[in-house]
Amino acid sequence: MNINEIQDQIVEEFAQFGDWMERYEYLIDLGRSLAPFDERHKTPEYLIEGCQSKVWLYPSFENGIITFSAESDALITRGIVALLVRVFSGRTPAEIVGANIYFIEKIGLRENLSPTRSNGLLAMMKQMRLYALAYKSKQ
Amino acid sequence: MKLAKSIEEIRSDFPILSTKAHGKPLIYLDNGATTQKPLQVISVMEELYRTTNANVHRGVHYLSDRVSDRYEAARETVRAFINARSREEIIFTAGTTASINAIAFSFGERYVGEGDEIVISGMEHHANIVPWQMLCERRKARLKVIPFSEEGVLDLEAYRSLLSERTRIVAVTHVSNVLGTVNPVKEIVAEAHRQGIPVLVDGAQGIQHGLVDVTDIDCDFYVFSGHKVYGPNGIGVLYGKAELLNELPPYQGGGDMVANVTFEKTTYNVLPFKFEAGTTNFTGAIGLGTALDYLSALGREAVAEREQVLLAGATAGLSAIEGLRIYGTAPHKVSVISFLPGQIHQYDAGMILDKMGIAVRTGTHCAQPLMERYGITGNIRASMAFYNTEEEIEALVKGVKKVTEMFA
Numbered sequence: 042m043n044i045n046e047i048q049d050q051i052v053e054e055f056a057q058f059g060d061w062m063e064r065y066e067y068l069i070d071l072g073r074s075l076a077p078f079d080e081r082h083k084t085p086e087y088l089i090e091g092c093q094s095k096v097w098l099y100p101s102f103e104n105g106i107i108t109f110s111a112e113s114d115a116l117i118t119r120g121i122v123a124l125l126v127r128v129f130s131g132r133t134p135a136e137i138v139g140a141n142i143y144f145i146e147k148i149g150l151r152e153n154l155s156p157t158r159s160n161g162l163l164a165m166m167k168q169m170r171l172y173a174l175a176y177k178s179k180q
Numbered sequence: 181m182k183l184a185k186s187i188e189e190i191r192s193d194f195p196i197l198s199t200k201a202h203g204k205p206l207i208y209l210d211n212g213a214t215t216q217k218p219l220q221v222i223s224v225m226e227e228l229y230r231t232t233n234a235n236v237h238r239g240v241h242y243l244s245d246r247v248s249d250r251y252e253a254a255r256e257t258v259r260a261f262i263n264a265r266s267r268e269e270i271i272f273t274a275g276t277t278a279s280i281n282a283i284a285f286s287f288g289e290r291y292v293g294e295g296d297e298i299v300i301s302g303m304e305h306h307a308n309i310v311p312w313q314m315l316c317e318r319r320k321a322r323l324k325v326i327p328f329s330e331e332g333v334l335d336l337e338a339y340r341s342l343l344s345e346r347t348r349i350v351a352v353t354h355v356s357n358v359l360g361t362v363n364p365v366k367e368i369v370a371e372a373h374r375q376g377i378p379v380l381v382d383g384a385q386g387i388q389h390g391l392v393d394v395t396d397i398d399c400d401f402y403v404f405s406g407h408k409v410y411g412p413n414g415i416g417v418l419y420g421k422a423e424l425l426n427e428l429p430p431y432q433g434g435g436d437m438v439a440n441v442t443f444e445k446t447t448y449n450v451l452p453f454k455f456e457a458g459t460t461n462f463t464g465a466i467g468l469g470t471a472l473d474y475l476s477a478l479g480r481e482a483v484a485e486r487e488q489v490l491l492a493g494a495t496a497g498l499s500a501i502e503g504l505r506i507y508g509t510a511p512h513k514v515s516v517i518s519f520l521p522g523q524i525h526q527y528d529a530g531m532i533l534d535k536m537g538i539a540v541r542t543g544t545h546c547a548q549p550l551m552e553r554y555g556i557t558g559n560i561r562a563s564m565a566f567y568n569t570e571e572e573i574e575a576l577v578k579g580v581k582k583v584t585e586m587f588a
């Protein structure tokens with residue numbers, strides 16, 4: 042699946058929920074099932090400091106593919122982190138740099154990416170792109 | 181004490197309270213961050229722009245005279261509201277932050293040198309920390325911090341021992357914006373005065389919850405923001421004792437603050453104008469005067485009593501939730517309650533409450549050192565005003581219960 046197919050898949054998953062409560066409950070579940078983050082990477086280097094919640098993002102690059110693992114101290118943020126990892130991890134740098142992210146808006150979570158929320162998510166997305174750009178220039 | 185209006189009448193004075201948030205009736209419990217404005221304030225601002233707009237103190241013409249009179253009347257309203265001795269002791273600024281910075285600068289210029297000490301408390305808002313740190317850096321002075329107990333009560337014993345012959349000024353908050361603690365500012369001032377040290381009181385969270393009498397407190401400076409006391413934003417007050425203000429150099433130069441300007445030498449205007457450089461926010465000041473009149477007409481003691489009832493309800497309701505911890509349990513508090521339900525992150529809880537239409541504040545509330553004191557990264561704060569209702573408090577408690585279920 043390409044990035045847009047995964048985005049469409051997420052949009053479809055969320056379409057089955059009737060109200061916001063179910064959507065957030067699903068996000069909480071996603072947050073809980075996010076792959077564990079290596080504690081050794083919980084360092085300032087990988088920390089994306091938000092005012093409201095913190096996000097850690099650890100990239101690795103092998104055989105032309107970027108893998109991200111991530112973590113947050115807030116569960117809902119973690120759920121959205123899980124979605125972003127699902128979309129961006131296991132991609133080539135070119136795919137990430139060229140991606141147009143629309144699923145967050147479509148599943149009604151746009152407010153979570155507003156700069157004033159300062160929960161680390163917007164910065165996380167930027168950081169993913171920056172890593173991709175850096176790896177791309179190394180290729 | 182009874183409020184001069186019924187709760188229905190009061191709520192209809194605040195049109196924003198009938199907002200729907202995410203399709204639910206808005207429950208506004210973030211009054212510590214900013215308060216809502218009554219129609220009286222909203223309409224006076226509009227009326228000013230419609231009928232009475234001209235620059236203050238700068239014309240002999242009809243409109244300028246009229247607006248200048250009203251600006252000075254607002255100053256008198258503020259003076260009476262905080263019981264200052266004279267109108268010249270009331271300086272209009274942009275807000276609490278601006279007032280503290282003004283004093284940290286002017287006072288620092290005049291009185292603070294290398295090795296001197298400034299005493300603040302551990303429960304200060306960043307606005308009453310950073311300007312003093314900046315001053316300390318400029319002057320190579322030192323910051324001393326009064327500790328407080330787990331309940332959120334300042335350690336006065338420690339305070340006394342912090343005062344020394346190097347202490348130049350004490351700056352403490354009247355009321356903690358996180359813990360709700362009302363500090364014994366009168367005692368704090370008396371103690372400092374015994375050693376000839378002036379005291380600045382940050383009244384940002386004090387002014388809106390009852391009577392503030394600066395003559396009784398005997399503080400040297402008292403500062404607050406209009407937007408936290410039902411007035412407009414961008415306006416605030418710096419009260420200072422005239423003897424002291426007269427000694428301080430102005431912190432901004434410009435129009436209106438001068439008596440005579442030549443390229444060789446400029447002499448300054450008298451108080452309060454010496455500290456009001458440039459075109460001031462006169463519409464804001466008049467709006468603030470209207471807000472204070474509104475509170476006085478409602479009955480300030482009645483407002484405080486009403487808020488105590490809401491605080492007691494919220495405290496009882498929230499304490500009954502298993503695993504919930506309240507930060508700030510001082511015997512003397514205003515209607516501010518900070519808490520964390522179990523291990524749930526404040527941001528998670530805040531987001532769910534928001535979806536229920538409940539506005540609370542989450543995070544560090546601009547008081548990071550205080551959060552560190554408790555070993556937390558932030559918490560949730562509900563801050564109540566007289567226009568809140570018992571039903572809203574119940575909804576908050578129910579909402580927090582729901583949050584604990586969702587994240588259990």
Ligand SMILES: Cc1ncc(COP(=O)(O)O)c(C=O)c1O
Binds near residue numbers: 382
């Ligand atoms: C205790 C305290 N001091 C200072 C401030 C700063 O007020 P302003 O942002 O209006 O200047 C606040 C506002 O949050 C406060 O609660």
